[in-house]
Amino acid sequence: MKLIGIAGTNAAHSFNRQLLTFMQRHFESQAEIELLSLDDVPLFNESNDQSDSPVIQRFNQKIEAADGVIIATPEHNHSIPSALKSILEWLSFKLHPLDGKPVMIVGAAYSVQGSSRAQLHLRQILDAPGVNAIVMPGSEFLLGRAQDAFDDQGNLKVSGTVDFLDSCFAKFQKFARIAAELNVPDAVSYQPGTYDVTAVGHNGELPMAVTLSKDRIEKIDIDTSTETEGIADVAFERIPKEIIDGQTLAVDAISGASITSNGVINGVAQAIKQAGANPDALKKQRTTAKTTEPAVHEITTDVAIVGAGGAGLTAAAKVLQAGKRALVLEKFPSVGGNTVRAGGPMNAADPDWQSQFDAIPGEKHTLQALASIDEATIDPEYLADFQQLKAEIKRYLEQTDGQTGYLFDSKLLHRIQTYLGGKRRDLKGHKIYGQYDLVKELTDNALDSVKWLESIGVQFDKSQVTMPVGAIWRRGHKPMGDLGFAYIKTLKKFVNDNGGTIMTETDVQQLTTSDGQITGVLANGPQGEEVVVHAKAVILASGGFAANTKMLQRYNTYWTAIDDDIKTTNSPAMTGDGIKLGTRVGADLVGMGFSQMMPVSDPETGELFSGLQVPPQNYVMVNQQGRRFVNEYGSRDELTQAAIDNGSLFYLIADDEIKKTAYNTTQEKIDQQVAAGTLFRADSLADLAKQIKMDPAALEQTIADYNRYVDAGDDPEFHKNAFDLKVQVAPFYATPRKPATHHTMGGLKIDTGARVLNAGGQTINGLYAAGEVAGGIHAGNRLGGNSLADIFTFGRIAAESALTDRVSED
């Protein structure tokens, strides 16, 4: 029998350690007792999980492998020492090695009590559901006056004490054998049939149908219509497969989709319960351990692309269109990166299309204000463009004078707005704005990107021109269907259909070089195998670092502070990997201190598309006192700063008509969110105010004022640039919002061909970067809708450069 002994103290000298050492020796012929020391165990802290640390893992693995555990506890203050309590907390938090494990309690103390009270506490603690040990009843071994109990050889002096310990230990060995039988899983038997159950997914309820035969889980069908497409797909594919293949519920949740993964597992558990079996038995039943030996996997390709978001898949598609080989490496189980989280519309000036729409109130005013900017404040490289734009605006205003007029746009307006939108000063007073050549490249080619996407099958909704949040102008091309996923779905299909390879769960660790030339990458594959990729060029398209709070804090020069617990709208994959890969081969960085917050994020999840997310002309933003506090058409920074100044939490107020303009939601989702308490609905503004604990009179006054401003087309309080709907038709809604990290403008320095540059301004041969991993374009602030324009434009350019520079030459 293999046992683990734990002396419950970290003190230098311990009679309990002495007692266990004696038992180890004394029972040598009956059992192997290995002692584990508490010396290096950190104090448990649920906010600083160290379950994966070597010291905790050692306890976990040793106890898992043992037939039983002996705990020898001292008594401090009538209870067990904090050091012992601490390890038990670690072993009942994320890990549960004591679950079902036979435990024997012994104790030694100076007093005649011999740890009696500590032992009683320990019994209760070991019986807690998170620990769930099986503690041997009776046979309490209490060693009082421990200072007198041992002889010089460390043996117990009194023979009666040794006899009692012998009998306790004999009983424990028997107990451990019997307790082990409790852990043998029962044979499962189901009432055959198909069970309709509901699981909880990321966005609400997931109806599922689980088919069970007498002894097997046969089929799992999930209605995924409420989930954000693209984010959790892999959970819907893989979790049911693993459950059915292994006939077990002990499957690991998928990173990035853990809520959905657990939702599916719990749904199947419900069905099993309804079928008369105990799901806990299947939760304990691990399938055979993965035995795949780590191997080296070697691949040769033309262009290797790091990251399977919009930029990476675009680059891959372009390479394939040229008849060359493309390999995309993605560290997450699913493709799409941040693009699947995007709102959908991408910016591109397309005057022929936009001019078919009427201008809306306020837009002419915005143009006038822009044209009247003092030329002295325009940076020299943009001045000629600015002057030309002024002439365009002048002509437009003359042409449409006295009329509503059409929606104006031009490449120059897009360029100047991108430049002005990105112009910022950081806390140290350093000025930053978009690099002219890159901004020109972006705005000149954005429309071609739309056309290219159309050519490979992305369909755009031409019936409306939208303005994404923080975009400043209505030039958003909105894809039909599922927002950001619409692009990914089409790109992924194109890449797969045209012979490209996408490897998921393959995490690139380093770029390989030879004679100053990038020659490929080294990565870790899904089974821990090494993946060696030989490529003529590598395109980094791995996104920014908005999900890496530490990195944000380290580089930040813009925000006065970034909270440790700030939420992000991004995929958790956005940890700055490409930036780290690039800098290790000498790449220069630009604008790293500037990050963007999304002011209108879900306060709990950081997500964008919960609640009612409507176009800004329909927003009414109120603070916790029910008052407006900012021009809702303001830049993201203005909105974020105003939100922070108002205690971060604020609400978007909508009525039934405004509700209809919300992106990416359905009545069903709205009802679910109202039921879940994450969205508020009431038949009167006063009731709505009460629900969100604000003064009803204040909210009513705010909305009455707002409605008057809409009628007048003028907002004397905050000068909102454009209005559309009033707030007047019940029911009324309030969506709670808070700022979250959203975009990192800084990144690898590139030229207009997306070639990565070193500190000397020279290209690093064979290395390209596209999308959020690169810096220099958006500078201090990225306009909404410009990141999609960026990834599809520079994704194409990176592929073209790689092909011209590196691939076509041979």
Next chain:
Amino acid sequence: MKLVGLVGTNATHSTNRQLLQYMQRHFANQSTLTICEIADLPAFNEPADRTVPAAVQELSDKIEAADGVIFATPEYDHSIPAALKSAIEWLSYTTRPLINKPVLIVGASNGALGTSRAQAHLRQILEAPELKALIVPNVSFMLGHSLQAFDEQGALIDQAKVGELDNAFNAFVNFVTLADKLLPSSQFFNQTKQFSWKQITDGED
């Protein structure tokens, strides 16, 4: 009345902290409640030289200076968290500021039971001879489902619970006043502050 409220956990987010913050505001006209944290205390390790870490001394001084102490404990595995136990061990092993100090135990947990078992353990612990705190008898406050218990302003939502808390706090205030009158003549008064587990005799129990 000067009180110290001890947050019984090192977690970043804690409804026990929220509870103390609420009590601080709610009882502001009756008392000054100073909230003390244990997150920065080192883990107790029974140092042979009995040196008091600075952070422990600071906490101890605040307790010494207070008229009473409120412990707000979570419940981990049917008992108090290791972090709180560690703080108590430091106090019992070094400065012993809790001797004869009036104590109220409160606790918040997300389960239904509201730390009932942890509070029972804490009572036994605080009665240990090396601590000898004066725990207010028959009074405690348990807050179950604590993640849903507070509104956005941090106020307790359930008015019945507010009433319970008012009663517990008033009983404690009376107890502090009473203890103050009784203590000078008490036999505990000249309790030695020198302590070692080695020296504990049966008589002290």
